[in-house]
Amino acid sequence: MSEKFFTAVRSQLGDDVVDVSDNAIARYGSNRLPGGDRRPSGVLLPASTEDVQAIVRLAGQHKVSLWPTSTGQNLGLGEYSPVREGHVVVDLGRRMNRVLEINELLGYAVLEPGVTFRQLRAELARRGDKLMLSGTSGPPDGGVLGNALDRGAGYTPYFDHFGMLVGQEIVLPDGQVLHTGDGTLPGSRMRYLNKSGFGPMLEGLFSQSNYGIVTSAAVWLMPRPPVIRAFGFTFPDDEDLAEIMDVVRGLKLANVVPTLIKVTSGHYGFGTETTYPGYQPGAPTLPDDTRRELEQRYGTGAWTVTGAFYGPSMAALDPLIDRVREQFEASGKATYLSHEQIESSPVFRIHLDTFSGEPTESELGLLNWRPGAGATWFLPATPVVGEIAQQHQELSRRILTEHGFEYTVEFVCGPRAARALHLIIYNRSDQGERERMRDCYTALVEAYDAIGYPIGRAPTDWQEKAMRRLPELSRVCGAIKGALDPDGVIAPGKYGIL
Structure with missing residues (x-):
């Protein structure tokens, strides 16, 4: 099944998007956890939201499960390694690593998943150090969005990285795109300024979950003090x-x-x-x-x-x-x-x-x-x-x-x-x-x-056990997963959600 899937991805997106070499499978399966390495069946390297949409749709057609990741620098929690053997890793960090916008007046940066703390810091310095990011004490080459979505945190007043994330662009398991908050209205000028738009606040569904693939978002930044x-x-x-x-x-x-x-x-x-x-x-x-x-x-x-x-x-x-x-x-x-x-x-x-x-x-x-x-x-x-x-x-x-x-x-x-x-x-x-x-x-x-x-x-080798401790959460998360992703296209088992 995977071979037909990889052939379809090559046909639609090009040969350079697919890597099924032994070196790639070993690298993307390795981690530091006691449960052992978890080897994927291959690695995909999309360059845009449209590429991710195509990959998700093809995965649904071929009954393949994807494991989205950004920079793989969550050391001690799993790195690139999927929660289960055989998932296809979707590396959002290799080619989707652009700083799309920095607004110094209102204090935010719009990023793709591959933008690292080191990269964002360098860009802010290049622009005159008017804004200050909230970093972690972990690897500088960790992804800003990936850290926020896993509810990592920092040390400044803007320490709540997920709380400072706004205007997510998300590819859903059917290949459709959702924009959260005030971004749901086409042409909205409030997408990166207001989390509390019309209706339910959906941002939390895509944190520590497997309901979609975030392809861009804004992070709020603090003015750098003198x-x-x-x-x-x-x-x-x-x-x-x-x-x-x-x-x-x-x-x-x-x-x-x-x-x-x-x-x-x-x-x-x-x-x-x-x-x-x-x-x-x-x-x-x-x-x-x-x-x-x-x-x-x-x-x-x-x-x-x-x-x-x-x-x-x-x-x-x-x-x-x-x-x-x-x-x-x-x-x-x-x-x-x-x-x-x-x-x-x-x-x-x-x-x-x-x-x-x-x-x-x-x-x-x-x-x-x-x-x-x-x-x-x-x-x-x-x-x-x-x-x-x-x-x-x-x-x-x-x-x-x-x-x-x-x-x-x-x-x-x-x-x-x-x-x-x-x-x-x-x-x-x-x-x-x-x-x-x-x-x-x-x-x-x-x-x-x-x-x-x-x-x-939780580290990836403990996420399914961790969810089994929480029957109420497991029941609700499972119902949402069943509604959004009945075929298990995106990371079944991540944080124990099935």
Whole structure:
């Protein structure tokens, strides 16, 4: 069936759109997850929305399932690799990578799926740096739209990347095109300015789902402030997390700090600059005394807390810096990190970059902590309440230690909830570590479910299991899938939707 499909695509769109080489199938099937590589049956490289429409229609005719992806840089969540073997990967990043429009007056950029954070940052700089993007601390070559559609987030006031996405152009499973929001009216001049158009808000249907293929959208951008001034603190003990989170909650609820506030474990800092000392296959969790030594050597403490202020000048921000210092230093346990210290440190500079809309590769050093290129993200949320955050820390440390892995965590804190980003690095070439990683992820999900704190984003090798935990959501999502895509043309099984 696939061969006839590929022949039809070549006939309609040209030979250069289809790649079924062994190298392509291996590359697009590889990932860092413990479930193993998931090889597609081929790769398609559309260059336009019209190409995507043609591919979708042909897939329906030939009963082929497609796996749309953009830049494949969601490291630790699946990369290009489909949720199931045999899907045909539709790589929207290779040839659909244009910045279609930048409106500096109203603060938005219209992008195709292949536009990366690095590419958008360069274009904004070329135009005079009037606007600032909200980036992630992940790969600069990640796709802006793909990150937003999977509900990734950043650190600036525009951190809610999906919330800042507007005017989606979507190819539906029957090959028809839908424009969301005020874009549904042909010729509308409000498409990129207003999410709340006539009727139901449909944007959410196409986030973490398989109901259509987004081929363009606008992302809202923030005016770049004249001055960005970072602040930071380190705390010496694991148990200090409770105090930290209670201070963070007060600052964010009162909107004192405009950025999100990052609370990172010591290992999340020093792990960007060093590797597991003396690693041997099957190594257990890094001993506490070694961890403490590395925390002192790299100056991270058990916890590093960072945020930033925006203003007309450094001096104008002095009163705000004094205010946060008073809050965090009240117990006598915090050590203050000035903007200059953060800017000059390879461990801390990443925080300033993320608050400044600067794509950075600094955090990618964490992927080398153990050999073997294995990485999985565990992504629950935590209330910004000290006692609960401390309980979550103890729970995660216990499970990770039982399975032989390090507690490498970044809490990205708003006023009420924090994204608790657990990055678990393991040796994927070691069968024992791979099995322990699989068991560890299961144990973490089950433990957090049991106390009422479910995961958000999930790696592709766990998405179908994750949906089975949620019968109400599964029933409704399945009904929508059946109505829009009864033949399963687009990514059946993505986020468990069938």
